Amino acid sequence: MSGTQTLLDEIAGVGADPARGGYSRHVFDHAETQLREWFTERATGAGLEVETDRNGNLWAWWGTPGPDAVVTGSHLDSVPGGGAFDGPLGVASALAAVRALRERGVTPARPLAVVVFAEEEGGRFGVPCLGSRLLTGAIDPDKARRLRDPDGVTLAEAAAGAGLDPARLGPDPERLGRIGRFVELHVEQGRALADLDDAPIAVGSTVIAHGRWRFSFAGQGNHAGATLLADRRDPMLPAAAVVAAARRVAATVPQARATVGRLVPRPGGTNVIASTVDLWLDARVPGEGVHPMVAEIAEAARAAAEDEGCTVTVTEESSSGDVTFDPALRDELGALLGGVPELPTGAGHDAAILAGHVPSAMLYVRNPTGISHAPEEFAEAADVERGGAALRTVLERLCR
Ligand code: HGY
Ligand code: MN
Ligand code: MN
Ligand code: MN
Numbered sequence: 001m002s003g004t005q006t007l008l009d010e011i012a013g014v015g016a017d018p019a020r021g022g023y024s025r026h027v028f029d030h031a032e033t034q035l036r037e038w039f040t041e042r043a044t045g046a047g048l049e050v051e052t053d054r055n056g057n058l059w060a061w062w063g064t065p066g067p068d069a070v071v072t073g074s075h076l077d078s079v080p081g082g083g084a085f086d087g088p089l090g091v092a093s094a095l096a097a098v099r100a101l102r103e104r105g106v107t108p109a110r111p112l113a114v115v116v117f118a119e120e121e122g123g124r125f126g127v128p129c130l131g132s133r134l135l136t137g138a139i140d141p142d143k144a145r146r147l148r149d150p151d152g153v154t155l156a157e158a159a160a161g162a163g164l165d166p167a168r169l170g171p172d173p174e175r176l177g178r179i180g181r182f183v184e185l186h187v188e189q190g191r192a193l194a195d196l197d198d199a200p201i202a203v204g205s206t207v208i209a210h211g212r213w214r215f216s217f218a219g220q221g222n223h224a225g226a227t228l229l230a231d232r233r234d235p236m237l238p239a240a241a242v243v244a245a246a247r248r249v250a251a252t253v254p255q256a257r258a259t260v261g262r263l264v265p266r267p268g269g270t271n272v273i274a275s276t277v278d279l280w281l282d283a284r285v286p287g288e289g290v291h292p293m294v295a296e297i298a299e300a301a302r303a304a305a306e307d308e309g310c311t312v313t314v315t316e317e318s319s320s321g322d323v324t325f326d327p328a329l330r331d332e333l334g335a336l337l338g339g340v341p342e343l344p345t346g347a348g349h350d351a352a353i354l355a356g357h358v359p360s361a362m363l364y365v366r367n368p369t370g371i372s373h374a375p376e377e378f379a380e381a382a383d384v385e386r387g388g389a390a391l392r393t394v395l396e397r398l399c400r
């Protein structure tokens with residue numbers, strides 16, 4: 001069994017979610033905190049020096065933290081009911097690679113760090129890649145401090161609870177300036193590699209533009225039996241129209257994806273007409289198409305709200321443009337790994353946030369199910385081993 005698989009097995013019970021299936025690990029919650037402790041123990045055991053930055057990202061250093069470092073890693077949080085590999089595979093591969101290089105007596109000529117980014121999924125506070133956005137200044141720290149989780153806890157409060165100083169959340173140019181190159185290994189989240197012949201590993205090429213929008217509908221809460229249809233102002237009607245419009249409009253835009261995966265009617269009773277409904281639209285289109293697509297869906301929302309005597313407000317919660325990973329670094333990875341395919345992806349990653357600031361690249365490991373953000377996400381043990389070996393090869397070369 002590979003070092004990476006052994007590390008993944010160690011955390012297999014942490015944050016398991018029997019109600020949803022898979023894992024629910026959200027930033028600063030019990031499970032994610034346990035994973036941070038596990039990471040700190042394993043990294044320290046491998047001879048690394050672990051620190052938490054002002055934004056709650058963990059950094060484990062081999063060598064004195066300094067400029068031109070080679071940095072690798074991923075995240076340990078998950079979506080609700082997520083798979084075992086999205087995030088942890090990149091962290092475990094990085095730890096295993098460092099252990100293996102140390103055992104072989106390799107001494108890096110430049111510092112190497114393993115990073116664990118906070119709140120990559122936005123599963124608690126709604127903004128994906130929050131730790132790397134804060135680090136790079138891609139989100140206003142005041143806006144970030146005010147983000148609320150579903151229980152109404154602000155990021156500032158949760159950060160304070162985790163021992164951080166909420167006043168210091170925000171850009172960290174000195175730390176960012178230490179990163180010479182960044183490589184994130186990740187399980188593949190679609191079926192592109194599974195559909196190819198014998199392609200266990202790929203090098204990432206692009207990430208498509210994407211964002212999240214909140215649609216808040218308000219109507220009149222009322223009795224499901226006593227209220228005549230003609231008298232209703234039911235916000236579920238325009239909410240349902242958005243679900244349908246998302247699919248209908250996206251189908252007209254090349255390579256677009258639009259998803260409503262979260263919809264919250266309040267108060268949420270079977271025999272109660274909702275008074276409000278919030279839903280979140282996840283929209284992704286290569287190039288410049290995201291905002292026009294969302295505008296068209298928002299127009300459908302306004303028309304449907306008006307028909308039902310409801311109101312709607314649409315708020316952009318986050319968005320990112322297209323990202324192309326560093327061509328020279330990609331070439332270097334491709335040459336080192338010998339003829340692996342390059343892969344564009346519709347999934348977002350911290351590496352794509354960093355790519356605007358430092359040369360960044362990604363490695364993907366084949367997922368035979370082609371399913372991700374669900375319990376069926378998978379990587380064969382042999383592919384986990386191949387991915388780990390690829391990352392080891394890359395880190396050893398980049399650290400010279
Ligand atoms: O792409 C996503 O949904 C997340 O950022 N991994
Ligand atoms: Mn994910
Ligand atoms: Mn991920
Ligand atoms: Mn009653």
